[in-house]
Amino acid sequence: MPRFAANLSMMFTEVPFLDRFGAAAEAGFTAVEFLFPYAHPMEEVRAKAAAAGVEIVLFNMPPGDWDKGERGLAALPEREAEFTLGLEMALHYASCLGVPRLHMMAGLASASDRAARQRYRDALIEASDLAGTAGVDILIEPLNGRDMPSYFLDSFDLAAEIIGDLDRANVRLQYDIYHRQIMHGDVLRSLAALMPIIGHIQIAAVPERSEPGTGELDDAWIVSQVDRLGYGGYIGFEYRPRTTTIDGLGWVKKMTSGSALAT
Ligand SMILES: O=C(O)[C@@H](O)C(=O)CO
Numbered sequence: 493m494p495r496f497a498a499n500l501s502m503m504f505t506e507v508p509f510l511d512r513f514g515a516a517a518e519a520g521f522t523a524v525e526f527l528f529p530y531a532h533p534m535e536e537v538r539a540k541a542a543a544a545g546v547e548i549v550l551f552n553m554p555p556g557d558w559d560k561g562e563r564g565l566a567a568l569p570e571r572e573a574e575f576t577l578g579l580e581m582a583l584h585y586a587s588c589l590g591v592p593r594l595h596m597m598a599g600l601a602s603a604s605d606r607a608a609r610q611r612y613r614d615a616l617i618e619a620s621d622l623a624g625t626a627g628v629d630i631l632i633e634p635l636n637g638r639d640m641p642s643y644f645l646d647s648f649d650l651a652a653e654i655i656g657d658l659d660r661a662n663v664r665l666q667y668d669i670y671h672r673q674i675m676h677g678d679v680l681r682s683l684a685a686l687m688p689i690i691g692h693i694q695i696a697a698v699p700e701r702s703e704p705g706t707g708e709l710d711d712a713w714i715v716s717q718v719d720r721l722g723y724g725g726y727i728g729f730e731y732r733p734r735t736t737t738i739d740g741l742g743w744v745k746k747m748t749s750g751s752a753l754a755t
């Protein structure tokens with residue numbers, strides 16, 4: 493059975509970031525993920541997660557200046573030095589927090605720009621090499637152009653092609669069902685085809701990015717099929733609660749047939 497993680501960048505935002513670990517644990521989660529921990533000293537994040545008894549299963553490498561609209565540095569040739577510093581910082585946090593996978597965001601660039609493609613591949617090799625020595629996987633995630641206009645990694649085929657070309661055990665796909673449905677549909681067939689390279693799954697209802705089970709797909713059925721396909725990793729609940737996080741958990745519990753939210 494897949495295990496479930498609360499995404500603390502979207503869920504439990506009723507409380508400050510460091511208090512979300514405890515809030516998730518109280519709600520029954522034993523695993524969490526989030527976008528970025530870097531605004532907080534890593535020891536504080538570790539202490540909060542430990543006190544709550546939750547495992548951190550994923551976070552992102554630094555994206556550049558998020559508030560100014562930057563969405564990653566990996567495909568940006570002119571940001572190579574900053575990318576490397578960010579990679580080193582992310583691995584430092586991952587080591588302190590015991591996190592086995594990092595999402596490497598690509599940035600805003602055209603996927604048909606040769607320099608951006610070359611730089612992205614080089615960045616991925618650099619990240620894979622450095623992360624490999626630390627036992628960490630590097631994940632890449634295609635993002636839909638409605639939420640993330642002009643994002644470099646704008647198709648699942650491109651992600652699969654890059655992962656296949658590089659052929660490194662620690663470079664894997666972050667398959668977000670919400671993005672997949674908006675970009676291409678064909679969720680189940682693609683889950684089956686891509687399963688060998690999937691390192692992490694995320695889910696939210698389409699189109700509102702709300703609680704699973706509240707949109708156009710039968711999310712509970714999809715989760716059951718992910719299980720049937722033999723996926724034993726985590727599924728991150730990366731959705732924006734329609735009202736409060738706690739109220740929204742009713743839908744999630746229904747989706748998971750009332751089973752425990754995590755391992
Ligand atoms: O799907 C998303 O938006 C996230 O998983 C992410 O890492 C980039 O925003």
Ligand SMILES: [Mg+2]
Nearest residue numbers: 633668694730
């Ligand atoms: Mg996602």
